[in-house]
Amino acid sequence: MKNNLIIEDFLKEKGVQKEKLKKIGWFCTYTPEELITASGFSPVRVMGNKNTVKSGSYFPINFCPYLKSAWESLLASEDGLQGAVFTDSCDGMRRLYDTAEYYLKDLPVFMLNVPRNTDSRSIDFYSSNLEDMLVFIEGIKGKQTSNQDLLKALRLHNRKRNLLKEFSTSFFNNKYSLDISDYYRVMEISLSRTSETFLDKLQSFKELISKNNNKDKTRKPGIMIIGNFITEQKLWKMFTDLDVNLVSDDLCVSSRYYQGPVRIPSFMEGADRKKILHLIAERYLNKPACMRMSDMGSKISQLKKEASDNDIRGIIFISLKFCDNVIYTFPLIRKEFAGLKIPVLYLEIEYSNFSEGQSNTRTQAFLEML
Amino acid sequence: MGIKEKIKTNIQRNLDQRYFRRLLGIIATRPVLFAYGNTFSSISDKYLNIFSIESIRDAYSGNKPVGFGSIFLPYEFFNAMGVSPLLPEVMAGFTAGLGLSDQTVKKASARWYSQDLCTFHRSASGAVELDLFPRPDFILCTNLACDAAQKSFYHYAVNYNIQNRYYHLDVPYHYNSRSLRYLADQLEKLAEKIGDITGKGVDLDRFAETIELSNEFRKWAVKLNNVRKELLTYPPHFNGLNFILPFHAFPGTQQAVKLYKNIYLELDSFLQKQRKDPDIHKNPPKKILWLHLKPYYRNEISDILENGNCRVVFEEINYVYWPELDPSRPFESLALKMLSHPLRGNISNRTDAIGKMAEEYGVDGAILFTHWGCRQSNGGSRIIKDYLKSRGVPLLVLDGDCVDRANSSTGQIKTRLQGYMEILNCG
Numbered sequence: 001m002k003n004n005l006i007i008e009d010f011l012k013e014k015g016v017q018k019e020k021l022k023k024i025g026w027f028c029t030y031t032p033e034e035l036i037t038a039s040g041f042s043p044v045r046v047m048g049n050k051n052t053v054k055s056g057s058y059f060p061i062n063f064c065p066y067l068k069s070a071w072e073s074l075l076a077s078e079d080g081l082q083g084a085v086f087t088d089s090c091d092g093m094r095r096l097y098d099t100a101e102y103y104l105k106d107l108p109v110f111m112l113n114v115p116r117n118t119d120s121r122s123i124d125f126y127s128s129n130l131e132d133m134l135v136f137i138e139g140i141k142g143k144q145t146s147n148q149d150l151l152k153a154l155r156l157h158n159r160k161r162n163l164l165k166e167f168s169t170s171f172f173n174n175k176y177s178l179d180i181s182d183y184y185r186v187m188e189i190s191l192s193r194t195s196e197t198f199l200d201k202l203q204s205f206k207e208l209i210s211k212n213n214n215k216d217k218t219r220k221p222g223i224m225i226i227g228n229f230i231t232e233q234k235l236w237k238m239f240t241d242l243d244v245n246l247v248s249d250d251l252c253v254s255s256r257y258y259q260g261p262v263r264i265p266s267f268m269e270g271a272d273r274k275k276i277l278h279l280i281a282e283r284y285l286n287k288p289a290c291m292r293m294s295d296m297g298s299k300i301s302q303l304k305k306e307a308s309d310n311d312i313r314g315i316i317f318i319s320l321k322f323c324d325n326v327i328y329t330f331p332l333i334r335k336e337f338a339g340l341k342i343p344v345l346y347l348e349i350e351y352s353n354f355s356e357g358q359s360n361t362r363t364q365a366f367l368e369m370l
Numbered sequence: 371m372g373i374k375e376k377i378k379t380n381i382q383r384n385l386d387q388r389y390f391r392r393l394l395g396i397i398a399t400r401p402v403l404f405a406y407g408n409t410f411s412s413i414s415d416k417y418l419n420i421f422s423i424e425s426i427r428d429a430y431s432g433n434k435p436v437g438f439g440s441i442f443l444p445y446e447f448f449n450a451m452g453v454s455p456l457l458p459e460v461m462a463g464f465t466a467g468l469g470l471s472d473q474t475v476k477k478a479s480a481r482w483y484s485q486d487l488c489t490f491h492r493s494a495s496g497a498v499e500l501d502l503f504p505r506p507d508f509i510l511c512t513n514l515a516c517d518a519a520q521k522s523f524y525h526y527a528v529n530y531n532i533q534n535r536y537y538h539l540d541v542p543y544h545y546n547s548r549s550l551r552y553l554a555d556q557l558e559k560l561a562e563k564i565g566d567i568t569g570k571g572v573d574l575d576r577f578a579e580t581i582e583l584s585n586e587f588r589k590w591a592v593k594l595n596n597v598r599k600e601l602l603t604y605p606p607h608f609n610g611l612n613f614i615l616p617f618h619a620f621p622g623t624q625q626a627v628k629l630y631k632n633i634y635l636e637l638d639s640f641l642q643k644q645r646k647d648p649d650i651h652k653n654p655p656k657k658i659l660w661l662h663l664k665p666y667y668r669n670e671i672s673d674i675l676e677n678g679n680c681r682v683v684f685e686e687i688n689y690v691y692w693p694e695l696d697p698s699r700p701f702e703s704l705a706l707k708m709l710s711h712p713l714r715g716n717i718s719n720r721t722d723a724i725g726k727m728a729e730e731y732g733v734d735g736a737i738l739f740t741h742w743g744c745r746q747s748n749g750g751s752r753i754i755k756d757y758l759k760s761r762g763v764p765l766l767v768l769d770g771d772c773v774d775r776a777n778s779s780t781g782q783i784k785t786r787l788q789g790y791m792e793i794l795n796c797g
Contacts (some may be wrong), residue, residue, distance in 0.1 A: 060740065060748045062486060088543040088715075091517050095749030098717040102753050111716070113543035116513055116520065122540065125552045292517065294538035296524045322486055324745060328521030331482040332528065346482075 007182045010205045015197035016189065024137065025084040027070060027093060029257045029290065030114045032130060032280045037194055038153035039137040039145045041082065045191035047231065049073040050352035058099055062322050064092040065351035066229050074100055074107070083108040083140045085133060089292050090325055110136040116294040118285045127274070127281035134277070150276045151269075154262050160199055164190055164258035167206050172247045172310070174219075176209045180246055181236035187254045188231055221313035221370040222247040226303065226333065228291075228326045229253060230318050234354045235347075242363055248310045250288060250303060260287040291325040299329075300336050307342060314370045315344040316363065320351055343369065373409070381468050387502050391430045398427035412605030414633040415612075421625045422615050429456040430504045435568045438503075438526060440511040440519035441614070442711060443539065444704040446622035446695075447557065450573070450580035451564050456503060458494035458526070459519070460615050465493050466666035466773040474500065475774050488743035489773035491522040498526050508535040508567050510560070515713030516746040535567065543716075545709045553705035561701070577700035580622035584695060587621050590630035591690050597637045598684055599731055602655055603644050605636060609672060610685040611664040617688060655681040656794045659728055659763075661738040661754070662686065662747050667775045674784060678791035684731045686712075689723055717750040721757040728763050735764050735794050737787075742771040742778075766790040 010016060021042035026033065033043035048069025055068040055075070073079060084107060086097035100109050113129045115122035138144055164187070170176055171183050178186075190202070223244050229252040239246065249255055262283040268276075289299050307315070315337055319326045327348075334344045345366040347359055381393070396402060403423065407416040429436050437453040439445065441460065448455040465471045474496030475489060481499055483492050497503055509532065511523040520538050527536035539556055542549035565571040598610075620626035644650055660682045664671065675682065692710040695703035708714070712723035728736060736758055740748040755765045768786060771777035 058752045060751065062743065063745060063749055091746035092749060094543075094715075094746065095717065098750060098753055101716070102756075111543060113549075115542075116538060116540045121552065121555060125542070125548070128548055291521075294520050294524075294540070296521075297533050322745065324487060324517050324743075325521060327484045327487060328491075328518065328525075330484070332525060334482055335528075348484075 006205075006209060007178065007185070010201070011185070011189070013201055015195065015201045016193065019193060019195055019198070022082045023080060024140070025074075025079055025081040027067075027084075027096070028087040028089045028114075029252050029287070030087045030089060030284055031085050031112060032133070032284055033194065034150065034153040034157050034262070034280055035130065035134050035137060035145075036085070037156060038149040039134070039141050039143075040149075041137065041141070043192070043194065044079060044081070046070045046073060046079060046081075046084070047188070047192075048351065049076065049078060052352070058103075059095070063095075064090075064320060064322050066320055067092045067096045069351050071096060071099060074104060077107075081107065083110070083137070085110050085112055085136070087112045087114050089114065089290065090323070092322070108136070108140055115285065116292065118289075118293070118295065123278070123281045123285055126285055127278045130277040130281055131273070134273075147271065147273055147276060150273065151264070151271070154264055154276070154280070156194060156196070156199075158261040158264070160190070160194055161258045161261050163199055163202050163206070164254075167202065168254060168258070170206070170210060172249075174245075176206075178209050179240040180244065181233055181240050184231070184236045184253065185233070187257075191253065191257065220245040221367075222311050223367075224248040224250070224303075224307055224310065224312045224315050225318060226250045226315060227318035228320050228323050230320070230349070232349055232351075232354050234356055235318070235349065235359065238356060238360055238363065242360070242367060244316075244363075244367065248306050248312060250306065252290070256288045256290060291329040296329065296332065300332060303333070304336065304340065307337070307340065312342060314366065315342060316347060316366070317344050318347045318349060321348055378468055382470060385470065385473060385500060385502065387430075387504070390502065391504075394423070394427040394430050398423050412608060413636040414605060414608055417629045417632050418612060418616060421620065421629055424625070425454075425615070425619065426456075429454040432504070435507040436504050437564070438506040438509045438511075438523065439619075440514075440523060441618055442514040442708070442713070443510060443512055443618075444621070444707045445619045446577075446580045446584045446700075446707075447561070447704055448619075449583075449622035450577040450700070451561065452568060452570055452576075453507070453564065455619050456506065457615065457619055458498070458503065458523070459490045460619070461497060461503065462490040462493035462773055463614070463663075463666040465497060466775070469667070470497075471667065471773050472776070474502075485777075486743060488516075488518050488741065489771055489777065490741075491518045493773045495522050495525060498529050505530055506532065506535075508532065508537065508564060510537045510539065510564075512539040512541050512708070514539075514541040514708055514711055516744070518743075537563065539708075541708050541714060543714070545715065550702065550705050550709060553708060554701040557701040557704055574700065578697035581695045581697040581700055581703055583623060583627060584621040585697075587623075587626035587630055588690060588692070588694065590627060590634050591617070591688075594630055594634040594637060595684070595688065595690060597634060597641050601637055601641050601644065601683070602650060602657075602681055603640055603647075604681075605640065609664075610682065610688050611660065614663070614687055653679065655679045656734040656791075657681060657683040657732060659683065659724070659731060659733040659736040660685040661724065661736055661765075662744070663741060663772050664739055665770060665772050665775070665778060667773070669775075670780070670784065671787065674787050675791070678788065680735075680791055680794065682737075683733060684727055686724065686727065689727060691723060713746065717753055720750065721754060724754065725757065725761060728758065728761060733763060735766065735790070737766045737768055737790070739768050739770060739772070742769070742774075764790075764793060 019042045023044045024036045024041045025046040036043035049072040052072045055071040097111050407420045410416040434454045439455050465474050471493045474493040477496035477499045478492040509527045511519040527533045561572045692707040712720045751767050758765045
């Protein structure tokens with residue numbers, strides 16, 4: 001009960017609640033929020049409305065459920081956005097952008113082209129695309145963003161990444177009295193909060209929960225979760241109830257979001273805009289990759305290293321339905337981890353309407369097998 | 371059972387790469403091919419089949435380096451590099467036509483490829499798992515027009531243990547001078563790598579010749595498409611959706627020029643006859659624009675349309691979307707060709723092209739075949755429908771599967787087509 005109160009108190013705190021600045025929406029972890037923050041807006045991850053009613057008439061039945069939910073909330077102007085930045089992350093996202101551009105004439109929208117390769121040429125190209133994104137945001141703002149504001153935003157987002165990394169590392173190392181569903185609630189909220197106030201609150205929260213750690217220290221086999229944009233609270237609660245020993249993850253909602261800071265050299269004060277955007281481009285193309293990137297070999301190596309470093313005994317691979325990039329990766333992951341004698345459980349879920357019974361039975365059987 | 375059916379049955383019974391190679395060695399000899407060609411009722415079909423078989427034979431022959439490529443690459447690149455291209459997605463269409471896709475798709479499922487994925491890629495993946503394709507010297511793919519190729523092609527690279535020879539051409543979302551340079555640079559660097567693999571380096575003169583041939587092919591393809599703007603009576607069994615291999619993989623070859631010149635001449639002769647036929651305008655067929663692809667297994671769609679007095683007068687895949695290319699700037703030219711593709715980037719590129727086709731061919735309606743698992747195309751179906759509606763062209767969205775017959779409801783397709791034809795006031 002006490003732990004529940006701690007998390008509930010944290011979530012209700014002023015500063016954790018919605019931020020007051022005008023908002024620009026984003027949909028993918030390849031969107032550099034720094035540019036939004038630097039221009040005086042609050043970057044907000046569009047979480048979507050899970051009660052999809054109208055989106056069914058815009059998209060086919062076998063289409064990404066997150067994107068359908070996102071469309072539902074865009075259509076209803078639920079997030080009060082001043083604009084939205086999309087990325088060409090996948091086929092579905094391209095079509096979501098088209099739909100927004102075609103049907104929402106009053107919402108300024110921008111498509112950020114994110115390369116799929118990560119060589120220096122791609123970083124240069126991405127960097128120049130970031131300039132276009134910044135011009136788009138400046139157009140909404142009606143004012144140019146200064147280099148000082150850009151650098152300030154870089155440092156703010158780096159602080160957030162560091163905090164989330166420390167928070168996650170401690171959580172995965174069982175140092176907090178925080179269950180899986182609470183951990184992911186915090187991660188989910190952090191996708192749309194960046195102010196100094198929020199970061200201060202998160203810092204205090206970290207300190208508080210580490211002092212109150214009364215968690216059972218018995219170690220069960222370590223589990224790693226690999227997947228995409230998983231925000232299903234019922235799933236996290238199910239893992240909590242099954243006492244899953246979660247020691248690592250690779251998800252859009254957590255590690256793929258916070259891992260890897262922008263490398264800011266010591267003497268940057270006189271740096272021009274081009275140089276700053278280049279630093280951002282380097283970070284985003286080198287962060288833990290989404291399965292949409294072309295170099296699958298490096299991705300698999302990264303996951304294998306993660307598994308080895310954390311003594312992972314089993315992997316739960318969770319995908320939202322119809323996410324081609326992730327679904328195509330599953331056979332490869334299964335094969336590669338079979339070589340390491342690490343079994344992989346495949347769960348496919350909707351963005352809403354979670355089929356708890358079936359997932360529970362399968363996960364339980366998987367855990368027993370370990 | 372006719373000779374073609376016998377060959378098909380034998381292939382189904384001998385699902386083995388060595389058997390294919392042996393069979394191609396027999397069928398693709400000049401006299402046999404000539405005799406085989408004469409079994410087709412039209413010149414278009416004859417040359418289509420002969421050149422397709424020759425192209426596949428070359429890939430299986432082991433005489434030239436083989437490169438796997440995804441469908442929307444500029445194949446002038448392969449042809450200029452002296453590489454035999456093999457297009458797994460097109461081969462998946464052949465697996466459907468030959469009645470093999472049950473087996474290839476089943477194999478893919480056994481290897482954990484989800485049933486929600488595109489069957490062009492699942493079937494090709496199954497074929498790779500069954501070792502039905504010749505071993506590639508390298509694998510090249512692109513994100514034009516969808517995500518699937520870059521993922522499934524990487525699986526092939528793992529399967530053949532050539533991950534170090536897997537290449538991805540990153541086609542930018544936007545078209546501007548910056549993206550043109552970015553893509554042209556990638557093509558140039560790639561040519562150096564492929565030149566190292568083949569051991570022949572990069573021959574810019576050959577690139578220039580290839581691009582000149584590509585322009586020649588383009589000239590005939592444009593002439594052919596112009597003839598079709600008026601044409602209502604076609605050679606028997608003519609189906610523009612069968613030309614996906616030559617249209618994409620042959621540019622830059624003599625075969626492409628010969629094939630498209632011959633199709634043009636044949637269709638033009640039909641047009642001349644049509645112009646003299648006073649009956650043609652008494653009950654003219656309703657003109658249909660076909661969007662996306664078609665089922666490649668035996669199906670009734672053409673018959674249903676024909677019986678309902680509807681005629682597919684043009685197909686989206688045959689649209690010449692790129693300008694004439696500059697032989698002196700090969701990499702920039704090929705980058706330009708890729709960036710000109712209507713399926714790149716924003717859907718307005720596609721709707722603009724569709725709108726132009728609808729207008730030029732004076733169509734009464736359009737049919738979008740929504741192949742299961744094709745997110746890039748199906749995800750835009752509502753916009754295409756509304757766009758065409760605003761131009762007075764009703765669109766039928768026809769759900770189905772191009773490769774896996776079991777995933778397509780024949781009855782439903784028939785009912786929907788008939789309902790649509792009633793709306794068009796056909797029959």
